Amino acid sequence: MLALQGxxxxxxxALEAAGARTTPLxxxxxxxxxxxxxxxxxxxxxxxxxxxxxxxxxPLRDAVAQGLPTYGSCAGxxxxxxxxxxxxxxxxxLGGLDVSVxxxxxxxxxxxFEADVCFAGSPLHAVFIRAPWVERVGPSVEVLARVxxxxxxxxLQGRPQDATDGDVxxxxxxxxxxxxxxxxxxxxxxxxxxxxxxxxxxxxxxxEARG
Ligand code: GLN
Numbered sequence: 001m002l003a004l005q006g007x008x009x010x011x012x013x014a015l016e017a018a019g020a021r022t023t024p025l026x027x028x029x030x031x032x033x034x035x036x037x038x039x040x041x042x043x044x045x046x047x048x049x050x051x052x053x054x055x056x057x058x059p060l061r062d063a064v065a066q067g068l069p070t071y072g073s074c075a076g077x078x079x080x081x082x083x084x085x086x087x088x089x090x091x092x093x094l095g096g097l098d099v100s101v102x103x104x105x106x107x108x109x110x111x112x113f114e115a116d117v118c119f120a121g122s123p124l125h126a127v128f129i130r131a132p133w134v135e136r137v138g139p140s141v142e143v144l145a146r147v148x149x150x151x152x153x154x155x156l157q158g159r160p161q162d163a164t165d166g167d168v169x170x171x172x173x174x175x176x177x178x179x180x181x182x183x184x185x186x187x188x189x190x191x192x193x194x195x196x197x198x199x200x201x202x203x204x205x206x207x208e209a210r211g
Contacts, residue, residue, distance in 0.1 A: 001025060002060075004050040006042020006075060010191035011199075018199040020206070028059040036069035036182075036206040039076030039094075041129065041189050044084075044103065047075055048092035057092055064096035069182040069209050071202040077185035078103050078132050085135060097183050098138025105133040105187075106171055117145040117176060117188070124195060126176070126188035133187055134175035145177035145186070182209050 001012055003024035012022045015038065023030070025037060037060065039047070051057040064070050064080070072080040078087070079094045081101035087093075104111070106128060117126045124145070137143060176187040177198075182205055190198035 002037060002039045002047070002056075002076075004054060004056075005046045006040035007189070007191060008040050010189075011038050011040050011073070014191040014196050014199040015203070018196045018203045020199070020203050025056070026054055028055050031056075031059055031063055031068075034068070035210060036071070036202065037063070038202070039070065039072040039079055041074035041076065041191070044075040044078035045088050045091050048079060051079075051094070052092055057094070061094045061096070064094055064183065067182050067209070069184075069202065069206045070096065071184040071186075071199075071205075073186050073189055073191065073198075074129065074131055077101055077134075077187055080183060080185050081132075081134075082138075083136070097178065097180050097185055098141055099134045099178055099180075099185075100136035101132045101187075102135050103132050104130050105135075105174070106131055113171075115147050115171070117147055119145040119177060119197065120201070122197070124190075124197065125193055126186075126190070127192045128176075128188050131176070131187040134178055137175060137178065138180070141178050141180045143175050143177070144179055144184075145175070147171050147174045147176055179205075 001022045015022050080097045082095045083100040085102040087103050112129045
């Protein structure tokens with residue numbers, strides 16, 4: 001569990017509920033022996049800067065490129081993208097996922113909301129917090145979820161009160177979960193809902209990779 005910034009504790013709880021054992025990752029020497037890495041939600045620019053300060057940027061980038069199973073949620077998705085739109089100039093990235101991700105894509109009026117998505121064929125309730133979306137998907141990337149619907153009449157849970165119908169229309173249909181080989185990314189935060197299916201899928205990906 002990359003533990004430099006973000007909602008580390010929540011991911012650890014979700015991973016352990018899904019059957020994984022976790023250990024904090026804060027130094028390059030701690031990468032050896034890991035079966036997978038999770039990059040939490042938080043702030044991608046801060047996590048990227050800290051990856052550099054902790055000498056983890058290059059080693060983790062190489063590990064992802066060499067096939068280490070990696071899951072990124074929200075800021076983690078931004079960091080794993082090969083291209084980031086609306087990022088800060090020069091923001092450090094890991095890459096590894098052949099996608100273009102738009103940072104803070106849902107805009108200020110819908111910057112935090114909950115929506116049902118169809119995740120790998122089943123409904124899943126998803127929490128979005130200043131979330132990115134995926135705007136371009138490379139040929140070997142599998143789309144696992146899109147924002148299916150966005151309840152325009154729900155006053156609190158469904159959307160912020162100042163969201164307009166235009167915001168709702170822009171959000172609908174956006175790609176919010178992808179997988180490419182051993183790399184999984186979600187724009188939303190499954191670590192916040194108590195539903196462990198996404199972390200469960202990641203644990204299965206690790207088991208597959210271990211054979
Ligand atoms: N907007 C944040 C970013 O760029 C991500 C927010 C989140 O992880 N909840 O990185």
